[in-house]
Amino acid sequence: MVRSFVAIGIVVAGVCAACPLTAQAMLSDSGARMERVAEGVYAIIHDDATEDWPHSNVGVIIGTGGVLVIDSDYYPSRARADIALIRRVTDRPVRYLVNTHWHGDHTHGNGAYRDAFPGLSVVSQRENRETIELNQLKWPRSATAPGSATRKVFERLQATLASGKDSAGVPLSDEARRALTWNIDQRRMELEELATVPVAPPNVLFDGDLAIDLGGRMVELHNWGRANSPADVTVYLPAERVLFTGDILVHPLPYVGGSFPGPWIHVLQQVEAIPVAVVVPGHGQVQRDHAYTRRVRELLQATRTRIDTLFRQGKTLAEVQTLVNLDDLRARFPDVNGQQFPPDVWTQVSSVLVERMSQCVNGYRC
Helix, strand or coil, rough: CCCCCEEEEEECCCCCCCCCCCCEEEEECCEEEEEEEECEEEEEEEEECCCCCCCCCCEEEEECCEEECCCCCCCCHHHHHHHHHCCCCCCCCCCEEEEECCCHHCCCHHHHHHHCCCCEEEEEEEEHHHHHHHHHHHHHHHCCCCCCCCHHHHHHHHHHHHHCCCCCCCCCCCCHHHHHHHHHHHHHHHHHHCCCCCCCCEEEECCCCEEEEECCEEEEEEEEECCCCCCEEEEEECCCCECHHHHHCCCCCCCCCCCCHHHHHHHHHCCCCHCEEECCEEECCECCCHHHHHHHHHHHHHHHHHHHHHHHHHCCCHHHHHCCCCCCHHHHHCCCCCCCCCCHHHHHHHHHHHHHHHHHHHCCCC
């Protein structure tokens, strides 16, 4: 693909050389692992915040003029912990924070970086700025308010623990009690963290492409438009062939809620053409080639083909959403332990995908 870039250059002397890890080594803390994917380039992979919400993967790119970070987590405290990890590999300042899209698990930590690095440029595609700001304003009020879905789940779990019985009236085992206690602790932390999300929207905006010179290292940003979200941005290092995809790719299962699955197919086709040695998805394990990219694209294509065939047979939208079955593709998406996902997990993902794709093929919501 031929792209024209608006370029941003920075002229700042590096205060010291980066302190790279060996190719195999990783730094870690109690909730994350920092994996070196190329010289001076890292991916921070996190434990989930709760059963329902993950932290984003975070990218770290070190140049002679400073550091560029990609995405900023679900919790502000996790962003601060990431900053501590970054300072263990370089003492150069973070000059840029790139938000790949608007989702809160990629943007709630923006304020932690802004506070730690005065003069920080928070970069996003233009259309994402307003949505990021809106969600940073909204979440502390809506998610933590009495009667909110987040608080209701927390209170329901507390009530279950207090009763000592599950929803079927069966006494909790010691293992179930420990798991429930952990879940309640995580959700208490979620309420506390969401109440303190600072408003720190992007202050450097672009439309199609943006090139950032970190000093001896060029970083290319590209807006793909509608795919997983209304405007998905990738970050690419052409010299190192390292690609950060945001939620265009989520491993080991794609996140399809709120997606635009028709255009997403075409985006994945173009992403597959990018030469890579490393692919860092928005969530999940680092990939070394485009094999997973292809599997996601083929899943979306198969879904579209099956839906299109049924529409051409005269089936209604409701009939299509009932008739399409993707269970034969489940084995192509093993979990992180190499096992098939439980049927209920696969059914949840595939049913949402079928719903959104059928509306897209039928001319709605796409």
